[in-house]
Amino acid sequence: MNxxxxxxxxxxxxxxxxxxxxxxxxxxFNLFTACKSDVKPPIxxxxxxxxxxxxxIKISDEGKVTxxxxxxxxxxxxxxxxxxxIAEELDVAWEDVYVEQGKLDTKNYTxxxxxxxxxxxxxxxxxxxxxxxAKQMLINAAAVKWGVxxxxxxxxxxxxxxxxxxxxxxxxxVKDAALLEVPEDVTLKHPKDFTIVGNGAGNVDIDKIITGxxxxxxxxxxxxxxxxxxxRPPAFGQELESFDDSKAKAIPGVIDVITIGEKVKDxxxxxxxxxxxxxxxxxxxxxxxxxxxxAIKGMKAIKAAWKNESxxxxxxxxxxxxxxxxxxxxxxTRRSDGNVKKAFAQADKIxxxxxxxxxxxHNCMEPMNFFANVTKDKVHLVGPIQTPEATAIAISSFLGRxxxxxxxxxxxxxxxxxxxxxxxxxxEAAEISNAxxxxxxxxxxxxxxxxxxxxxxxxxxxxxASIKDGKLTGYHLKEAxxxxxxxxxxxxxxxxxxxxxxxxxxxxxxxxxxTGAWRAPFTNFLASAEQSFFDEIAEALGxxxxxxxxxxxxxxxxxxxxxxxxxxxxxxxxxxxxxEKSHWGKTKAGTYQGFSVYYCHNTHVAEVADITMKNGLPxxxxxxxxIDCGIVVxxxxxxxxxxxGVIDGVGHAMYSDFAFNQGVPQSNNFNTYQLIRMGQxxxxxxxxxxxxVAPTGLGEPTLPPxxxxxxxxxxxxxxxxxxxxxxxxxxxxxxxxx
Amino acid sequence: MxxxxxxxxxxxxxxxxxxxxxxxxxxRDQIDLVGTKYGCGIGQCGACTVHxxxxxxxxxxxxxxxxxxMRITTIEGxxxxxxxxxxxxxxxxxxPQCGYCxxxxxxxxxxxxxxxxxxxNSEIRDAMHGNICRCxxxxxIEKAVKVASEKIS
Ligand code: FES
Ligand code: FES
Numbered sequence: 031m032n033x034x035x036x037x038x039x040x041x042x043x044x045x046x047x048x049x050x051x052x053x054x055x056x057x058x059f060n061l062f063t064a065c066k067s068d069v070k071p072p073i074x075x076x077x078x079x080x081x082x083x084x085x086x087i088k089i090s091d092e093g094k095v096t097x098x099x100x101x102x103x104x105x106x107x108x109x110x111x112x113x114x115x116i117a118e119e120l121d122v123a124w125e126d127v128y129v130e131q132g133k134l135d136t137k138n139y140t141x142x143x144x145x146x147x148x149x150x151x152x153x154x155x156x157x158x159x160x161x162x163x164a165k166q167m168l169i170n171a172a173a174v175k176w177g178v179x180x181x182x183x184x185x186x187x188x189x190x191x192x193x194x195x196x197x198x199x200x201x202x203x204v205k206d207a208a209l210l211e212v213p214e215d216v217t218l219k220h221p222k223d224f225t226i227v228g229n230g231a232g233n234v235d236i237d238k239i240i241t242g243x244x245x246x247x248x249x250x251x252x253x254x255x256x257x258x259x260x261x262r263p264p265a266f267g268q269e270l271e272s273f274d275d276s277k278a279k280a281i282p283g284v285i286d287v288i289t290i291g292e293k294v295k296d297x298x299x300x301x302x303x304x305x306x307x308x309x310x311x312x313x314x315x316x317x318x319x320x321x322x323x324x325a326i327k328g329m330k331a332i333k334a335a336w337k338n339e340s341x342x343x344x345x346x347x348x349x350x351x352x353x354x355x356x357x358x359x360x361x362x363t364r365r366s367d368g369n370v371k372k373a374f375a376q377a378d379k380i381x382x383x384x385x386x387x388x389x390x391x392h393n394c395m396e397p398m399n400f401f402a403n404v405t406k407d408k409v410h411l412v413g414p415i416q417t418p419e420a421t422a423i424a425i426s427s428f429l430g431r432x433x434x435x436x437x438x439x440x441x442x443x444x445x446x447x448x449x450x451x452x453x454x455x456x457x458e459a460a461e462i463s464n465a466x467x468x469x470x471x472x473x474x475x476x477x478x479x480x481x482x483x484x485x486x487x488x489x490x491x492x493x494x495a496s497i498k499d500g501k502l503t504g505y506h507l508k509e510a511x512x513x514x515x516x517x518x519x520x521x522x523x524x525x526x527x528x529x530x531x532x533x534x535x536x537x538x539x540x541x542x543x544x545t546g547a548w549r550a551p552f553t554n555f556l557a558s559a560e561q562s563f564f565d566e567i568a569e570a571l572g573x574x575x576x577x578x579x580x581x582x583x584x585x586x587x588x589x590x591x592x593x594x595x596x597x598x599x600x601x602x603x604x605x606x607x608x609x610e611k612s613h614w615g616k617t618k619a620g621t622y623q624g625f626s627v628y629y630c631h632n633t634h635v636a637e638v639a640d641i642t643m644k645n646g647l648p649x650x651x652x653x654x655x656x657i658d659c660g661i662v663v664x665x666x667x668x669x670x671x672x673x674x675g676v677i678d679g680v681g682h683a684m685y686s687d688f689a690f691n692q693g694v695p696q697s698n699n700f701n702t703y704q705l706i707r708m709g710q711x712x713x714x715x716x717x718x719x720x721x722x723v724a725p726t727g728l729g730e731p732t733l734p735p736x737x738x739x740x741x742x743x744x745x746x747x748x749x750x751x752x753x754x755x756x757x758x759x760x761x762x763x764x765x766x767x768x
Numbered sequence: 769m770x771x772x773x774x775x776x777x778x779x780x781x782x783x784x785x786x787x788x789x790x791x792x793x794x795x796r797d798q799i800d801l802v803g804t805k806y807g808c809g810i811g812q813c814g815a816c817t818v819h820x821x822x823x824x825x826x827x828x829x830x831x832x833x834x835x836x837x838m839r840i841t842t843i844e845g846x847x848x849x850x851x852x853x854x855x856x857x858x859x860x861x862x863x864p865q866c867g868y869c870x871x872x873x874x875x876x877x878x879x880x881x882x883x884x885x886x887x888x889n890s891e892i893r894d895a896m897h898g899n900i901c902r903c904x905x906x907x908x909i910e911k912a913v914k915v916a917s918e919k920i921s
Contacts, residue, residue, distance in 0.1 A: 232862045239867040240855040242803015242843030246868060249802040257797070282769050282786070322806075323786075323793035395807055395815065395868040395902040444805075444868030445902050476808045666862050670905060674865055677904035700812035700900060708896040711906040 054090040055204035057164050087116060087164060093188050093201030095120065096128045110234050111664040112157055118226040119161030119219060122188045122200070129234040154724045162216040164207075171207035172198045221722045227663050235442060245442040247399050247413035248473065255401070255469040256285060258462050259325035261315040261332050262482045265693030266543045267342045269312035273334040278317055281331065283324025288316050290461045297428045297457075304424030306417050308484045308544050309454035312339075316462050322473055329475075340542045342693035345388070345488070348512060351539050352490045355510040356384065361535035365521040368531035370496075373504030377496035381570055385493070385559035386754040389512070389688040390486035390548055391695075393705060396444020397479040402459035403469035408435045409460065410469075414443035416450040424453060425460050448547035452484050481698040485688065486548030487512040491559040495567050496531070502567055502582075504531035507560070511538045513545040516552040519595040523553075523629055525560075527591035527598075528582040543690065549678065550730035553630040555755070558683060561626040561738030562753065565745065575625050575742075576609055596629035603719050604636040604656040611717050612638035612654035621651070624743030628735035631727030634658040634719075637676070639712070639739035641747055648744045648761070650680050650712040653736060658719040659726045665718075668728055673714040675732035681706025683737030687756050704756075772832050776801070777845025783832070791835045792816045792827040795842060803843035803871045807900065814899030815868065817875040818842050824879035843871035846878060854878040857916035865903035873899050877913045885921045889914070 088096040097113040113129045165185055172190040173180040175198065182193045188200045221227075238245050263269060275287040291313035297303065298311055317328035374380060400413035409431055415421055418438045426433045443450060459472035474482075489511040496504035505525055509516055515536040526532055548554060568575040583605075586598040605627050608614070617623055620642055627636040640652040653676050662668045685704040689696045697703035716732075741752040744761075754760050774781045776799065783798050790809075795801040795818075807815030809828045816828040819841040846852045850859075854877050864870045873896065880887070880895040887895065892913045901909065 232859065233864055233867070235867065236859050236862065236864065237850055239864045239870050240843075240858045240874060241846075241850040242801070242871045244802045246805075248796075248806065251800075251802075321785075321789070321793055321797040323789045323797070326809075327786075393902055395805075395813075395866065395900070397806070443866060445866045447902075476806075476810075670862065670865050670908065673907050674904040677906060681904065699810055700808050701810060705900050705902065706904065706906075707898075707900060708893050708906050708910065711893075711904070711910075714907055 054088060054201075055208035057087040057089075057160065087120070087160070089164070089168075089200055089204045091201045091204065093199045093204075094126055094128065095122050095188075095200075096130060098130050110231055110667055113234070114226050114231055114664055115154065115157035116161040118224055119158045120165050121161075121185050124226050124231055126188060158218050159216065162218055163213060166213045166216045167207040167210050168200050168203055170210050170213070171203040174206065174210075175203060221661060227661065228665065231664050232666060246396050246444050247401070247441045248396055248444070250401050250412050250441055250471070252401070252403065252469045255471055256318050256320065256466070257322045257325040258316050258318050258459070258470050258472045259322075259329035259475065260290070260458055260462075260472060260478070261317070261329050261334060262478060263310060263312050263314075263336055264481070265336070265342050266541075266690070267338055267340040267693040268336040269339045270314060271335040271337040273315050273332050275315070275317075275332055277331040277333070278328040281319070281324055281328050283320040284317060284328040285320060286318040286466060287328065287332070288318065288462070288465055289313050290316050290458065290465065293428060293461050293464070294457060300427060302427065304420055304427075304453070306420045306451060306453040307424055307428075307457065308452040308546055309457050310482070310544070314458070316458070316472075318462070318466055318468075318470065322471075325473070326475055343541055343543060344691050344693075345689040348488055348539070348541070348690075349386075352488070352510040352512075353384075355537045355539060356490060356492045356508055358537070361508060361537045362515070364516070364534040364536055365526060366533045367526070367529070368504075370504045370506045370531045370533040373498070373531035374494070374496045374506070377498050377503065379497040379570065380494060381497070381563075381566060382492065382494040383563055383566060383751075383753060385491045385555075385562065387486075387489050387555040387558070388686075388755065389488045389543070389545070389690070390682060390686055391480045391483045391688055391703070392445070392447040392449035392548060393480060393703070394443070394445030394447060394449050397476055398449070398455040398474045399472060400456045400459040401469065401471045402456070402463035404429065404460060404464040404467070408437055410437050410439075411456060411460065412439040412441060413456070413459075414441050414446075414450055415453060415456060416443070416446050416448075417453065421453040421456050425456060428457060429460060429464060447549040448551065449484060451547055454484075476700070477698040480703065481695040484544045484546040486551075486554065487514055487545035489552075489555055491556065493559065493563045495563070495570075497567075497570060500571060502529065502571065505529050506533045507535070509534075509536040509556075511536070512541045512543065513538060514552075516556065520552055520556070520630075522593060522595040524594075524596050524601065524627075525582060527586045527594035542693075549675075550630060550734050553628070553734040554679070554682075555734075555737070557626070557628040557630070557734030558737030558741065558755070559753075561628060561735055562741045562751070565624070565738070565742045566751065576605060576614065579605060579627060597634065600634040600658045600719070600721075601627060601629060601636075604634045604658050607656035607717050607719055608636035608638050608654055611656065611715060612640070614638055622743045622747040624739045624741065624746065626735040626737075626739035626742065628731070630734055631729075631731045632659075633726045633728065633731035635731050635735055637732070637735050637739045639680075639736065639743045641740065641743040643747050648740075648747060650684070650710070650740055650743075652713045652715060653680065653739065654715045654717070655732055655736075656717045656719065657728075657732065658721060659728050659731070660721055660723040661725045662718050663725055668718070669716055671728045672716045672732045675730065676714045676736050677706060677711050679733035679736035680712060680740055681710070683740055683755050683757060685710070685756050685758050687759060770833075772836050774799075774832075774835060774840065775838070776840045777842060785832050787831060787833040789832045790828050791818070791830040791832055791840070794832050795827060801842050801844050805868055805872060807869065807872070812900070813869070813872070814876055815872040817872040817879075817899070819875060819879055822879065822882060824876050843875055846874065852878060853919035854881065854912070854916040857912040857919060860915060861908050861912040863905055863908040863912050865901075865905050869899065869901045869903075873901065873909055877909075877916065881913070881917055881920055885917055887913070887917055
């Protein structure tokens with residue numbers, strides 16, 4: 031960016047303004063220092079350390095506003111909703127705002143991550159402050175010009191007006207404003223005065239998407255770029271032994287065949303390894319070609335021999351291992367209230383159930399891919415990634431290059447769901463480019479993407495409840511999981527705090543299959559298990575399912591527990607809203623309803639699924655979804671995300687299965703792996719609780735509860751309790767693909 | 769390698785490729801029309817849908833050798849500047865989430881509405897069943913096809 035010499039800093043603030051040599055004003059702000067994940071809003075801006083900036087607003091001489099949005103876009107609409115916050119306080123017409131994806135500043139950043147539904151929650155206060163500060167500076171500049179006091183001036187829709195009714199456009203005063211002191215105290219709008227926030231703004235890339243313009247990683251091209259396809263071990267536990275590339279090399283478009291992996295082995299010897307480096311240490315064969323098709327054909331023509339380096343695992347063993355773990359007594363206790371043992375010993379009745387879920391691949395619609403150009407001067411990396419900063423740091427030590435040499439550019443992402451938190455594909459692209467000294471685009475085929483992924487771990491929950499004198503007296507949840515276990519605040523979600531005797535234990539089995547975050551990690555299945563179980567408890571107690579929940583929450587309200595991570599009142603409110611909007615209990619004959627409620631990612635959600643039966647097959651007709659996520663910044667985007675989460679949740683609970691046999695995934699494309707399609711999709715009816723508090727996550731929280739809503743509805747229709755996902759496999763039906 | 773003459777979006781293109789190369793990759797890598805997307809390569813997801821002589825076709829399954837002489841339309845050629853009723857409906861409803869599947873969805877929907885400009889909801893659901901949207905924007909797609917049909921008829 032072409033800057034002139036004058037710059038105005040504010041030490042206590044997180045803003046810097048500069049006059050642009052090309053005319054206009056640039057406001058830089060350090061969004062992500064302000065938005066560390068452990069900082070709870072409201073953020074005390076005065077405590078921020080002013081260092082460097084990673085987000086910018088440019089106001090041109092014509093008064094047009096360009097916002098460089100720093101957050102990766104993965105379909106959460108962040109690229110739209112974050113700039114909306116700035117534009118709201120800056121007070122410009124949304125139509126005059128242009129949004130561009132910012133480049134990663136590899137020196138200073140902390141939360142340039144799209145994940146965990148947190149982007150908006152953390153950005154809420156600082157983004158508004160930024161817009162408001164810029165507006166105040168423009169007003170101050172106009173006041174100086176008029177020789178009046180700034181308090182006599184107001185600004186609206188890009189125009190400043192003084193008490194005499196004279197006006198100046200933002201563009202008229204940007205040059206002067208850039209030279210002024212940055213004001214320390216600005217007043218933010220009251221939510222009721224919002225004109226942009228809370229009004230649906232369409233996706234900023236909409237015109238490009240509907241006309242097919244290059245936007246995604248797969249679309250990125252550079253002069254002289256070649257394509258690479260990588261042959262990876264077919265089974266987890268295997269490594270490359272040898273290969274014959276003669277057939278591949280005979281393909282006219284194939285340029286070269288190389289082996290990669292040595293650098294990964296070196297990297298793994300280092301002490302400091304990035305958590306994003308979920309990458310197999312096996313050598314791999316990379317086929318370099320003139321076109322994608324030549325590269326894919328070449329990759330398929332490689333004859334490779336593989337050797338077993340660690341045991342080849344199968345779903346059958348996993349099931350046995352996890353059941354053995356649940357039967358055993360090696361657990362880590364994550365939370366223990368009261369005395370669960372005693373409650374169970376004194377119980378009149380104990381209910382115990384086990385819930386099971388398979389591995390799941392992410393299956394982003396855009397398969398993993400990345401562009402890399404490693405040269406003497408710099409390492410240029412372009413593509414879809416959810417963790418640009420961690421990846422930049424990892425690649426710098428991977429290639430032994432200074433961090434300043436690494437330049438990461440983010441493209442729009444064809445889905446993330448957690449998969450693009452990991453940067454295995456960036457390592458591969460970088461190693462290839464480093465070896466062949468050419469700009470290269472590494473592209474995974476769907477088969478490679480699905481069968482050499484990072485998966486939602488297969489998990490089993492065993493939950494037990496003790497009942498005494500017709501009351502629920504104890505609750506004991508055990509988790510057995512492949513590799514990871516639930517973490518952080520999850521054990522403090524409901525029903526923590528609602529029961530005197532409550533315990534959460536976890537245990538796991540270390541597998542060589544790579545696992546990691548998948549949309550709403552852990553809760554994506556935990557909510558299904560617990561909310562199905564609550565249906566059974568209510569039935570055993572002979573009480574109304576919804577009232578049972580309301581009463582438990584009432585108890586939490588009466589006996590506040592500082593050690594819980596949800597708000598009982600907000601949960602009650604979403605329950606009431608879902609009950610009202612779904613006409614709970616008042617549906618016509620032949621429609622069966624299931625209820626579920628859950629809190630995660632700081633958002634409270636209640637859902638009711640309506641199903642009908644057709645030829646013995648449950649059809650999810652409708653899901654009513656009530657959400658409390660604070661202020662809804664972009665209702666249009668919020669609606670899309672909420673609906674997407676619900677349908678995604680229904681789809682994976684009903685249909686998606688992913689098994690291993692001898693280390694080999696048993697599905698690798700959409701003919702053997704079922705994703706939900708239009709004909710299986712319920713209508714989703716979304717309602718938001720109106721609440722004027724800082725917004726919370728929305729990309730994830732509507733997904734976890736819906737599996738239980740569906741299972742509970744199917745129970746009403748069929749009398750069959752579904753405790754193992756995908757449900758379709760357990761309904762004695764033929765598996766339906768496609 | 770052979771030479772093929774293609775007619776895409778009313779323009780003639782001559783490309784060198786192996787006869788088995790799917791139209792998808794010729795469009796993307798050689799003609800720079802990257803709006804047509806790769807999702808599965810086996811005809812299961814619909815991300816690569818184009819119009820061939822007016823019919824929706826999976827470009828990942830169409831070898832270049834068979835595409836000669838056919839009238840091919842991609843998302844880039846569907847309208848002058850994004851003003852096809854289906855594109856307009858997509859914008860009005862704000863359908864896309866990540867957006868990756870959407871050019872395929874639009875191409876499927878526009879070919880379908882050409883044959884049936886006044887479809888019922890269940891006809892819409894059947895017609896769109898072959899196109900996967902991993903972001904699950906299905907409710908909006910369904911609505912947008914309906915809106916587009918009203919614009920057309
Ligand atoms: S890429 Fe052609 S149908 Fe999926
Ligand atoms: S919008 Fe993301 S796959 Fe359809």
